[in-house]
Amino acid sequence: MESPQAVLEMKGIRKHFSENLVLKDVDFTLRAGEVHALLGANGAGKSTLMKIACGVLPYDRGQVYVRGKQVQFRSVTEARNAGLAMIHQELSLLKNRCVYENIFMGRELTKPGFPGLLDEKKMIEISRKILGEMGYELDPQRKTADLSVAWQQIVEIAKAVWKKADIIIMDEPTSSLTKQETSQLFQLIGRLKGEGCGIVYISHKIEELFQIADRITVLNQGKVCLEKEMSQVSKEELLYAMTGKHIYETRREKARTGEGILRVEGLGGKGFHNCSLSVRKGEIVSITGIVGAGRSELVSSIFGINKASEGKIFLLGEEVPLRHSPSYSIKKKLGLLPEDRKKQGLIMGMSVERNIVQAALNLLFPRGFISASAVSEQAGKYGRQALYQQEMEKLPEKLSGGNQQKVVLAKWLCTNCQILIFDEPTKGIDAAAREEIYRLMEELARQGKGILMVSSDQREVLQMSDRVYVMKQGTISRELKREEITEEKIISAEF
Ligand SMILES: Nc1ncnc2c1ncn2[C@@H]1O[C@H](COP(=O)(O)OP(=O)(O)OP(=O)(O)O)[C@@H](O)[C@H]1O
Numbered sequence: 001m002e003s004p005q006a007v008l009e010m011k012g013i014r015k016h017f018s019e020n021l022v023l024k025d026v027d028f029t030l031r032a033g034e035v036h037a038l039l040g041a042n043g044a045g046k047s048t049l050m051k052i053a054c055g056v057l058p059y060d061r062g063q064v065y066v067r068g069k070q071v072q073f074r075s076v077t078e079a080r081n082a083g084l085a086m087i088h089q090e091l092s093l094l095k096n097r098c099v100y101e102n103i104f105m106g107r108e109l110t111k112p113g114f115p116g117l118l119d120e121k122k123m124i125e126i127s128r129k130i131l132g133e134m135g136y137e138l139d140p141q142r143k144t145a146d147l148s149v150a151w152q153q154i155v156e157i158a159k160a161v162w163k164k165a166d167i168i169i170m171d172e173p174t175s176s177l178t179k180q181e182t183s184q185l186f187q188l189i190g191r192l193k194g195e196g197c198g199i200v201y202i203s204h205k206i207e208e209l210f211q212i213a214d215r216i217t218v219l220n221q222g223k224v225c226l227e228k229e230m231s232q233v234s235k236e237e238l239l240y241a242m243t244g245k246h247i248y249e250t251r252r253e254k255a256r257t258g259e260g261i262l263r264v265e266g267l268g269g270k271g272f273h274n275c276s277l278s279v280r281k282g283e284i285v286s287i288t289g290i291v292g293a294g295r296s297e298l299v300s301s302i303f304g305i306n307k308a309s310e311g312k313i314f315l316l317g318e319e320v321p322l323r324h325s326p327s328y329s330i331k332k333k334l335g336l337l338p339e340d341r342k343k344q345g346l347i348m349g350m351s352v353e354r355n356i357v358q359a360a361l362n363l364l365f366p367r368g369f370i371s372a373s374a375v376s377e378q379a380g381k382y383g384r385q386a387l388y389q390q391e392m393e394k395l396p397e398k399l400s401g402g403n404q405q406k407v408v409l410a411k412w413l414c415t416n417c418q419i420l421i422f423d424e425p426t427k428g429i430d431a432a433a434r435e436e437i438y439r440l441m442e443e444l445a446r447q448g449k450g451i452l453m454v455s456s457d458q459r460e461v462l463q464m465s466d467r468v469y470v471m472k473q474g475t476i477s478r479e480l481k482r483e484e485i486t487e488e489k490i491i492s493a494e495f
């Protein structure tokens, strides 16, 4: 018998992908008016479980109940009609449509009396109202393609709110939001909760779960290994449950920095202006700022994806032309790990191992002869620190979200770049693997490489940076030296 106030109940769910059993008889219950956290390492099965709940994926065995009634959704539309909405980890907005069109997708409003005629004005108006109530100022007529990942996330949430869903699943909603934006989202979640919504909240930021969740379920390789009231668990207990290992946090030692290797003077282009910064050998430098402050735009111009229109860039003491290409940057030993990894980072259909060595082919195989065993060896050297062997043998499209991120990261570690720009390096990466990545970054810095990191994760910035640049409205508004880096200083410079 399912518990009375459960809005969503899953029992004995089993699921496999070819020979890989990814959910092993999982039970999960969501009550009305609760935020239920779902935690687990990359690949543990969190997204798969929730995709099953809302009809995106079929399952082998088990039952799903919504408000006490057994259901078997055959499509997302059926689930949506029953009040379920899922905000996916890999965003599913139509890029060439406007914000309001995405919010109303599949449920467009028509003019009263003219069923064939869309009521654009009303949809724009309602969109603006929903976004406004959520605490965000965003023009509903903007093209989705022009929005940063964080803004796209906000649009996804607006879509669920408008659908009046009362079971809302959020798969890593804050992975690219800053602290301020996250607290706005938390206010919204509080309100939805008050209205009786049940919310499943997936996140790798454990601190966040203590703030927002009422209960937590931890998955370890497809099995439930802990279910408790949030107030009854500690962070250590959670990390141990999800990995079976004791995890210690990295503390950054004092950097031994050398000469400057990247310098940018008065750089300007689309979305940023008059930016000057520098990175020295052995240094980890962060750029923070609220969404839309121009951080990603700035670094992708330094790398050559977008073109800067004014200013100067020096790499290893040599001035580079402003309208240079990414391949020119790589030749000059500058690498970039982009924020939108699906679009810019991975080649689907090509093995994980080959993806890892892809950017370093010329370096690793100067004679052009590429042997499979050498690829395997090189890829393993960097990939295996963060990925299991079974993941290395898959195609990237078959990996969980977080493991895809690790592949792109391993790819850059493999090159002999002296300067690495990491745009949100640990976004979507589980808490245990994140510590691995911090250790790798430390190691790179110790080898004398320079790292420029764009990050919205305040903890990460405080933990890892030798210096911090704060961006505001398209320009660098403040530089903080190591001894000046505090949470208060960062926040006060951001606004
Ligand atoms: N379409 C697919 N085809 C084959 N295997 C898949 C597919 N989607 C997921 N998997 C596998 O299922 C397992 C669980 O993946 P899932 O995406 O549910 O993990 P997750 O817990 O959401 O991880 P993350 O924190 O990285 O998002 C992984 O081993 C993954 O490789």
Ligand SMILES: [Mg+2]
Binding pocket: 046, 047, 048, 089, 171, 400, 401, 402
């Ligand atoms: Mg996932």
